[in-house]
Amino acid sequence: MKILKNVKNKQLTPSLRRRFEVVEPATIGHHLHYGFMDSRVRSMLQDVKVVGTAFTVKTNSNDSTMVHKAVSLAEEGDVIVIDRTGDTKHACVGEMVVYAAKSRNVAGIIIDGPCTDIQAIREIGVPVFATGLSPITTKLYGISGEINTIIQCGGVAVKPGDFIIADDNGVLVLSQDLNYEEILEKAEFSERNEPNFKRLLDMGKPLSSITKADQLLEQTNDDYKENDR
Incomplete structure (x- = not known):
């Protein structure tokens, strides 16, 4: 098991963040051809917009220990991005995890797998993106997992601190190696x-x-x- 420190995105100024809050991921999609998660990772709520930095988590099929730790370490404005290492059966995020995320002002949660307790999630209001729903949950085994390492979610490599933009249309991961100002200028011109x-x-x-x-x-x-x- 591995837990690394949270990574800050040095390129992301408050001004750039505010501009990204206005631009739609689909508009950026006219100019950028990579970084978009597979459409199976979709919003579980309606009319949502998520803008924040990736706080990455990797778990095995039925162990949610690292998810509980991650939601306890994540900071305001973080987007918790969870690599389920191929599992599509067990839900690692439900009512209590989402409630804990809200208490820490987490911007959203993105899972390459299912979630559960959808009625409660809707009431809490924290944006959750997942591949679907499942009544079968993970357990606390403490066997394996990683926090703030490079993961894969929705077919995209995600590094800690990468910039996440997501709405009802899908999820976009902007690597810290990209020129955010250039991307914004093109998207803003289109809009x-x-x-x-x-x-x-x-x-x-x-x-x-x-x-x-x-x-x-x-x-x-x-x-x-x-x-x-």
Whole structure:
């Protein structure tokens, strides 16, 4: 069993965090092609937005000791990200874990596996992302597990301190090696342009014309004609 210190994301200033709180992960998805968890990891609540730094946990199939320790160590604004090492049967997060997370102002919990006590989780209100629900829970065995090591969740490698953005559409992991300012500028530019796109659509202009899809199709047709000669 291994427990390492919490890792701070030095790149993430309060100003950048506030800007990320406005931007949607799906908008970033227009410009970034990796770091998105598999869609099977989805929000168990509706209309949620999570922005915070990864506090990573790895557990084996039926031992939740490290989850209980992690929720006791996590700090305000952390997102607890749990690697279930392939287990899809046992729920390692339920009412008490989520209640404890709320008491420490944890931003959210993301599990590569199921959770349980969904009615209580909805009442508590801490955003939980999981692959589904299960009535079979893990137990306190103290056999194995890790805290604040590199893990895998939803098909994405997650390092302690990585930046997490999640909403009803899915979960995005932004490595500390990325340029957050550059990502924000592109996403904010796209979102500023959306009202203009809608105005042109309301005026009757085809979407394919606005997005330059027509030009790409014309170029493709020209290439085919050239190859047929």
